[in-house]
Amino acid sequence: MRRLRVNIPEREYDILIGAELLRSAGALMREYTPAGRAFVVTDSNVAPLYARILCESLRAADCEASLSIVPPGEGSKSEAVLSGLYAQMLEAHITRGDVIVALGGGVVGDLAGYAAATLLRGIPFIQIPTTLLAQADSSVGGKVAINHPRGKNLIGAFHQPKLVLTDTDTLKTLPPREFACGMAEVIKHGAIADAGLFALLHENEFALTEIVEKNCTIKRHIVEQDELDTGGRMVLNFGHTFGHAIEAQGGFSRYNHGEAVAIGMVAAAGLGEKLGVTEPGTTDQLREVLTLHGLPALPDEAPEWPLMLSDKKRDGDTIRLVLLKTIGEAVLYPVAVNKLLEWLP
């Protein structure tokens, strides 16, 4: 088992990464919380696979466990589902001495985390991520949110978990398209911060624990420098502004988030090369790695780039793009919106 520490003053926590950890989750958790009750939130795909193992291990560690199961998918990051969770927890007289446990992908992590951030002004919570995206990215950093009809993640908070417990064996049941979606964020991390990781992905021979550990290390360092996302953390948006246009054009259903980010990264690298910011050849390297991992590099139809202007990274007439200097190094690149649209095909 690997143990990484996230050093945010007064809110430090560990990320435990390994195979077969779920069975010992209760015992492992004991080092981090004395809670006598755990409210486990999961979705209806994950529940039949892993909820029993988790609840048994919690009970074996003298932690009473109750289960809330929400429908799978982005639709659960809603006010209605959140309100249902609040009701269940309040009915069970949850206190700030209890713990909320998110067992699932980024949807469950964001939803249960937001419930934990807000109910009774904050309840400790633990992330047990079960998708590659959640293990390599969303479970670390404390961003939690639900969606609003006007946009994704518009209602949220920063609420760091007490522990992230990552059992890489859970990825064995993940559908291939979901795995590839997580791979897009993994490739992004390599592209912005770790040329060594990127090279490993190019060879396509790696152990998942190693990949997850490298990704958590990157995310941890970025979050330690800029917990509240006002500066350096923004490099994590590489490919996302362009990807947003691709997702919006497809009505948020044709491409999943990872596929849109993949296309977005290629577009951002292409623009970077055109502007002389990005080392020539970088776009080709990105395209190769994405294709190797089953991700698209180009959209099916000509992109409607102006759709990216509804992205939340827009600041008045300026949009803060993330561009690569080279593989492993990103820069923030603010541009005037009208200039950007002139540059794009």
Ligand SMILES: NC(=O)c1ccc[n+]([C@@H]2O[C@H](COP(=O)([O-])OP(=O)(O)OC[C@H]3O[C@@H](n4cnc5c(N)ncnc54)[C@H](O)[C@@H]3O)[C@@H](O)[C@H]2O)c1
């Ligand atoms: N908080 C952050 O920092 C952050 C960062 C990136 C993304 N996100 C959010 O993450 C969400 C996407 O997360 P996701 O890609 O994990 O999606 P998800 O949570 O919807 O999971 C994808 C699908 O896989 C299923 N699943 C999960 N684990 C499984 C397993 N082990 N075996 C079989 N099926 C499994 C789920 O039921 C779901 O159908 C988005 O809402 C996004 O906004 C948050």
